[in-house]
Amino acid sequence: MLKRGFWCECWTEDLAEQQRPALLASFDAYSAPQADRWVSVALRTISPALDADASDEAWEWLYEDRIETRRALLRAEPCTVSVTHANTRITWTIRPALFLPLAHRQGAELLACANGFKYRSTE
Numbered sequence: 001m002l003k004r005g006f007w008c009e010c011w012t013e014d015l016a017e018q019q020r021p022a023l024l025a026s027f028d029a030y031s032a033p034q035a036d037r038w039v040s041v042a043l044r045t046i047s048p049a050l051d052a053d054a055s056d057e058a059w060e061w062l063y064e065d066r067i068e069t070r071r072a073l074l075r076a077e078p079c080t081v082s083v084t085h086a087n088t089r090i091t092w093t094i095r096p097a098l099f100l101p102l103a104h105r106q107g108a109e110l111l112a113c114a115n116g117f118k119y120r121s122t123e
Contacts, residue, residue: 002099003098003101004097004098005030005096006030006073007027008038008093009092010090012091014088015087028097030099032070032074035073036073036079039092044062046058047059050083050085051085053084054084054085057084069094077096078094079093
């Protein structure tokens, strides 16, 4: 059965260099509150280390724009939150997603042929 949720990512980009943004972290959230809380916790955690402008951006989202993000997520709309510290832009993206359940080995028997494979060291 498919489960609805949100795929969250945090990207960093060096604005002084001509390089692609780098994926810093990702998170699978199963509700709008869980998704925006992931961004909220990250912003609160890094805000003391940000310069004054970036800190202001972070707290503006936390106190004023977060509710709009939550409303958009409840409508299943993608959202982006960004702050720029010196030459680094940090961007969190949240997109609606459908998650597929994965098969777990716990409590399940492997096929008989699985026992025919033996671990061999490559050293």
